[in-house]
Amino acid sequence: MSAIALEPSRSLLAADVLKLRRRRGLVVVTSLLTVGAMVITYGIIELLHVASPATHGPAGGVDNLGHGSWVAAALGAVAAAIVGSVAGAGDLDAGVYRDLVVTGRPRLALYRSRLRGGLVFLLPFAAAGYVVAAVSTVVFAGARPVPGPHLLVTTGLWVVLQVAFYYVLAFGIACLLGSRSYTIGTLLAFRLALTPILASIPALGVVRELVPGVALQDLAPAALGNTVRQGPDVPMSTAAVVVVLLAWAIAAVVAGGWRDTARDA
Amino acid sequence: MAVQLHDLVVETQALTKRFGGRTAVDGVELRIPRGVAFGYLGPNGAGKTTLIRMLLGLTSANEGSMRLLGLPVPERRAEALAGVGAIVEEPRFHGHLSGRENLEIVAAVRGGEAHRRIDDSLARVGLSARAGDRVRTYSLGMRQRLGIARCLLADPQLLILDEPMNGLDPAGIQEFRGFVREFVGEGRTIVLSSHLLDEVEKTCDWVAIVDRGRIVLQGSIADLRAGGDPTVLIETRDIAAASTVLARHPAVKRVSDDGAALHVALADVDAVPDLNRRLVAAGHDVLRLEPARASLEDRFLEITTRLENAA
Numbered sequence: 001m002s003a004i005a006l007e008p009s010r011s012l013l014a015a016d017v018l019k020l021r022r023r024r025g026l027v028v029v030t031s032l033l034t035v036g037a038m039v040i041t042y043g044i045i046e047l048l049h050v051a052s053p054a055t056h057g058p059a060g061g062v063d064n065l066g067h068g069s070w071v072a073a074a075l076g077a078v079a080a081a082i083v084g085s086v087a088g089a090g091d092l093d094a095g096v097y098r099d100l101v102v103t104g105r106p107r108l109a110l111y112r113s114r115l116r117g118g119l120v121f122l123l124p125f126a127a128a129g130y131v132v133a134a135v136s137t138v139v140f141a142g143a144r145p146v147p148g149p150h151l152l153v154t155t156g157l158w159v160v161l162q163v164a165f166y167y168v169l170a171f172g173i174a175c176l177l178g179s180r181s182y183t184i185g186t187l188l189a190f191r192l193a194l195t196p197i198l199a200s201i202p203a204l205g206v207v208r209e210l211v212p213g214v215a216l217q218d219l220a221p222a223a224l225g226n227t228v229r230q231g232p233d234v235p236m237s238t239a240a241v242v243v244v245l246l247a248w249a250i251a252a253v254v255a256g257g258w259r260d261t262a263r264d265a
Numbered sequence: 266m267a268v269q270l271h272d273l274v275v276e277t278q279a280l281t282k283r284f285g286g287r288t289a290v291d292g293v294e295l296r297i298p299r300g301v302a303f304g305y306l307g308p309n310g311a312g313k314t315t316l317i318r319m320l321l322g323l324t325s326a327n328e329g330s331m332r333l334l335g336l337p338v339p340e341r342r343a344e345a346l347a348g349v350g351a352i353v354e355e356p357r358f359h360g361h362l363s364g365r366e367n368l369e370i371v372a373a374v375r376g377g378e379a380h381r382r383i384d385d386s387l388a389r390v391g392l393s394a395r396a397g398d399r400v401r402t403y404s405l406g407m408r409q410r411l412g413i414a415r416c417l418l419a420d421p422q423l424l425i426l427d428e429p430m431n432g433l434d435p436a437g438i439q440e441f442r443g444f445v446r447e448f449v450g451e452g453r454t455i456v457l458s459s460h461l462l463d464e465v466e467k468t469c470d471w472v473a474i475v476d477r478g479r480i481v482l483q484g485s486i487a488d489l490r491a492g493g494d495p496t497v498l499i500e501t502r503d504i505a506a507a508s509t510v511l512a513r514h515p516a517v518k519r520v521s522d523d524g525a526a527l528h529v530a531l532a533d534v535d536a537v538p539d540l541n542r543r544l545v546a547a548g549h550d551v552l553r554l555e556p557a558r559a560s561l562e563d564r565f566l567e568i569t570t571r572l573e574n575a576a
Contacts, residue, residue: 011380015373023361095357096367099415102321102353103375104346110374265323 012109016117019090026086030122033079034072034129041071042136049140060137061144062151066227068133069155073216073228076126076163077191084170085183087118088256092178098265107261115171115253119164126163130156147223154221162216165245166191169212172252175260199231208234215244272299273332274423274454275320280329282315289315291478292329297456297471299422302449304465304486305458306565307475313458314354316475317427321351334422347375350416351425355432356408360401364392364411367400371415379418386414390444406437413444424448425456430464442468466561474565482568489564494518494530497537500553501527501544510547514540528557 020026045059058064091097091114100110134152147155166187174183195213198204208214218236220228236244275297282290290312297303307313318324320331322342331338333345358367365383372379387393390410395403403411409429416424426445430438445455445468459465465472466486473483482489501507504527508520511529516536521528529540537554544551 011373011376015370018366019359019362019370022366090359094359096359098321098323098353099351099357099371100374101323102346102349102351103371103419104322104343104349105374105376106343264318 009109009113012105012113013117013120016087016113017120020083020087020117020121023086026083030079030083030125033075033082034125035132037071037075038068038129038132038136041068042133042140046136046140049142058140058142058144060139060141060146062137062147062223063144063225063227064140065133065137065147065151065155066224068137069130069159069220069224070228070230072126072129072133072159073162074192074230076129076159077166078188079125080122080163080165080167081170081184081187081191083118083122084167084187085174085180087114087121088171088174089178089180089183093180101265108257111175111257111260115168118167118171122167123160123164126160127156130159133159151221151223155224158216158220161219165212165216165249168249169252172249172254172256175256176252178259178263196231199234202232209236209240210244212245212248215241273297274299274334275456276332277316277320278330280316280319280331281327282312282319282324283327288478290319290326293475293478293480295473295480296483297454297473299454300449300452301471301485302445302455302457302469304469304472305456305475306462306465306472307458307460309460311460311475312478313460313475314427317351317353317425317456317458321346321349321353321425323353347377348419348422349425350413350419350421350423351427352409352412352416352429353425353427355428356412356415358400358408358411361399363397364400364403364407364414365396367411368415368418372418375418378420382418382420386417389417390414405432406434406440409433409437409441421453423454423456425458427458428460429457430459430461438464445469462562462565472561474568482564486561489561490558492564494532495534496528496530496557497540498553498555498557499527499529499540499544499551500525501549501551503549507544507547507549510543510549511540514543516540526553 042059045056045064048056049058091100101107134156137147170183170187173186174180177183191213195211198211199208199214201208213230214234215236217229218234218241273296275295277293277295280290280293280295281288293316295316305313305316315324319326320333320338322339334348336345338345359370365387368383368386369380372383387396390413392407392410392414395407400408400411429441433441445457448455457465457469469486471485472489473480475481499507499511504522508522508527511517511527512520514536516531516533517529518532519530531537541551541554
């Protein structure tokens with residue numbers, strides 16, 4: 001027997017996590033996109049270094065923390081899109097949403113619990129992936145500069161923030177559209193294709209600051225330099241970054257929540 | 266049977282739902298007494314599921330009011346639904362989870378005592394042995410039983426089952442009917458929507474017949490049967506020719522033929538000896554003549570024929 005006999009809100013959260021962690025495919029894909037990607041990235045670089053030290057540097061050091069963090073953030077966003085879409089639209093897709101609604105529990109409470117459940121499921125994977133990156137950059141630094149604790153922590157927070165941000169977007173869009181596949185497609189196109197294109201069009205000027213990927217890039221620790229940049233640098237104030245990210249996240253959560261509570265179940 | 270107002274578990278007044286220009290539920294006044302199996306009977310597209318969805322808060326009404334277990338909905342929906350279990354259309358589950366895990370999720374949503382009822386609910390529907398298997402491996406009958414187990418987590422006073430017999434084999438239907446009678450025996454009220462007239466007649470005590478969004482008749486099945494025209498069953502060697510003779514009699518309202526005998530609906534039951542005399546005089550050997558037990562189908566046809574004639 002599982003342990004969903006807790007107080008009401010905690011048991012609801014546990015139930016929403018259960019729905020995700022019992023999806024084998026989701027667990028495998030999320031693991032691969034987070035922990036697996038880091039193991040493979042640093043593993044290959046270190047193997048190349050061991051095989052040919054003259055032509056390949058070690059896998060660690062500050063520069064490789066930047067490269068690894070870029071990979072962790074990019075693939076973490078993909079994992080976030082997948083998990084967010086399942087957390088947002090999984091009940092609808094399975095046809096059980098109406099069975100939860102007819103219990104009398106407010107739809108908003110169900111919505112909030114699903115939102116939190118997805119984060120509780122996803123963030124440990126993102127954090128574990130980053131831990132692999134951080135440990136690798138220290139252990140395999142060789143003669144390169146070793147990243148300090150402050151840089152390791154701020155970079156980790158930056159990676160986790162990106163994953164959490166794209167999760168919230170995916171969750172809101174999934175609730176709004178009621179479809180996992182449309183959500184994943186839309187978000188990946190936005191994150192992986194549209195964001196770099198928009199960021200590299202100088203004629204757009206200040207409008208580029210409204211693109212969340214640009215704002216997130218601006219938050220990257222300065223010590224990582226260009227290793228985490230996907231396009232040109234668009235300088236923004238911290239306040240502007242916070243406003244842009246909050247505006248996107250709030251818009252996604254409100255739109256998804258509105259649709260979730262208003263739809264014919 | 267007289268129904269007191271406080272005995273009603275469902276009560277609607279002028280309930281209406283429109284989808285664009287189409288009225289799916291049209292001013293429905295439904296009264297469902299406590300502790301019965303209530304059939305909500307009508308053809309496909311008559312608005313049965315829409316009415317159920319309104320009662321359960323899955324969609325909103327355009328006009329009218331509803332009370333569920335004596336509480337106004339949607340105003341006190343959460344309180345009312347705490348005592349209601351429902352299967353709307355087919356029972357759906359997370360296929361990647363086991364039967365028990367699916368119930369654990371609903372128990373977590375319901376809160377209270379629901380979690381402690383999981384084992385009993387699974388045992389009650391005979392699924393304890395398969396509770397750990399993924400639901401995607403269940404047959405339709407097993408999913409239907411798991412749907413009932415899910416309803417029982419609420420220890421419901423009222424169970425609303427939308428077309429529960431759809432897709433079940435005869436053994437499954439028999440089993441389902443057994444569940445319904447058991448639950449009624451425990452004092453629960455079962456509302457069962459169906460387009461299968463025979464099924465409602467076999468399973469339910471009360472019925473409302475709905476057609477094109479409107480209730481055309483409601484009451485206890487016994488009262489409805491008794492309220493119809495007296496009918497006799499007549500068997501002769503040539504039922505087609507006998508039918509012609511009988512149809513000319515002024516006391517005969519309708520004659521129908523089931524292939525073996527004639528069902529003759531009468532305006533006056535005292536005309537039976539005269540019918541017999543006329544058949545014999547016309548050269549027909551009367552092999553059988555007996556009162557027919559009016560079925561719900563006879564009553565339904567009688568009412569719908571009357572409605573069609575009036576239209």
